[in-house]
Amino acid sequence: MDCTKFVDINGRNFGIRLIRAKLSNAYAKVDGNCIIIKIPHGMDTATAGKTADLLYNRIVKALQKNPGRYLETKLEFRDGQTTLACGREFLINIEHKKAKSGSVKVSGNSLMIKVPHDMEGHAEREVVSRLAIKGISNAVLPLVNARITTLNNAYFDSVLRGTRINNSKRVWGSCSPENVITLNFKLLYSPPDVMDYVIVHELCHTKIRSHSKRFWKAVADVIPDYKEKKKWLRESSYLIKS
Numbered sequence: 001m002d003c004t005k006f007v008d009i010n011g012r013n014f015g016i017r018l019i020r021a022k023l024s025n026a027y028a029k030v031d032g033n034c035i036i037i038k039i040p041h042g043m044d045t046a047t048a049g050k051t052a053d054l055l056y057n058r059i060v061k062a063l064q065k066n067p068g069r070y071l072e073t074k075l076e077f078r079d080g081q082t083t084l085a086c087g088r089e090f091l092i093n094i095e096h097k098k099a100k101s102g103s104v105k106v107s108g109n110s111l112m113i114k115v116p117h118d119m120e121g122h123a124e125r126e127v128v129s130r131l132a133i134k135g136i137s138n139a140v141l142p143l144v145n146a147r148i149t150t151l152n153n154a155y156f157d158s159v160l161r162g163t164r165i166n167n168s169k170r171v172w173g174s175c176s177p178e179n180v181i182t183l184n185f186k187l188l189y190s191p192p193d194v195m196d197y198v199i200v201h202e203l204c205h206t207k208i209r210s211h212s213k214r215f216w217k218a219v220a221d222v223i224p225d226y227k228e229k230k231k232w233l234r235e236s237s238y239l240i241k242s
């Protein structure tokens with residue numbers, strides 16, 4: 001990756017890359033040893049400079065505070081490894097098979113992942129990661145749904161149209177106009193009270209769509225210390241905004 005500037009953080013050398021891209025919001029992320037700052041095409045030079053500085057300072061501060069943490073945001077799955085998602089443990093089993101595409105199935109506590117036999121290296125890791133995320137998401141979806149139902153029945157009583165788990169790099173959760181709630185896969189690895197906060201946040205959106213004062217008051221009525229949960233989310237990932 002072609003970085004033009006470098007910064008030393010706790011003895012580790014990071015390159016910095018500023019990219020103009022077709023997107024609506026600016027954001028920064030850590031990718032390997034590179035801090036990537038992406039700024040929308042349309043933003044004027046002065047605002048872009050200020051935004052880049054702000055994002056850069058925020059990410060450096062977070063890395064200084066906890067240099068190892070961001071590594072957890074890139075979930076990798078290896079053969080023989082166990083992974084604890086949403087309180088449920090899975091043993092990862094990876095096999096190669098003669099086929100064009102991979103597959104995944106959960107059998108008891110095992111997550112059986114099959115990848116095409118001619119696949120290796122980066123391509124293999126990508127397929128394994130995608131299949132693991134799919135398999136784990138499907139397996140824990142009933143647990144997640146049960147939690148959503150409990151919180152909805154206790155505080156909201158909204159009509160919900162389903163739950164999805166995705167691997168968004170941008171948001172922890174969302175609620176569609178039809179009340180489909182989407183949660184980030186990485187939440188399955190967060191403390192339960194943090195996941196509860198995101199669920200309550202999205203459930204509040206079934207009543208109030210905007211992030212108005214009234215909205216945050218409604219969140220606080222259910223989770224008085226919600227700011228602590230937001231802080232956890234902010235500090236735990238530079239890929240995702242809370």
Ligand SMILES: [Zn+2]
Pocket residue numbers: 201205211
């Ligand atoms: Zn929201």
